Amino acid sequence: MNDANGGYFIGWGTLSLINAGLAQAKGRSGLAWFLWSLLLGPVATFLIVVLDPPKARV
Known part of the structure; x- marks a missing residue:
């Protein structure tokens, strides 16, 4: 693995933690969401921001 690919994976992993x-x-x-983010990356970030918080359970 060269440096370019290593940076890509580090960035993707950091995004998943965020x-x-x-x-x-x-x-x-x-x-x-960490696991979904490993698969979806920036799309998961968009979904987290756009989706409403879950309703409280009674």
Whole structure:
């Protein structure tokens, strides 16, 4: 693996960690969104920001 690919993977992993924090701040599962972010990347960030927080359970 050369330096360009290593930077890409580090950036993608960092984005996944940031998404996990954003998801937890909105009341969602950080682990689930971390895993989704590994697959979807920036699309997951967009979804976290756009989707409404989950409704409170009674």
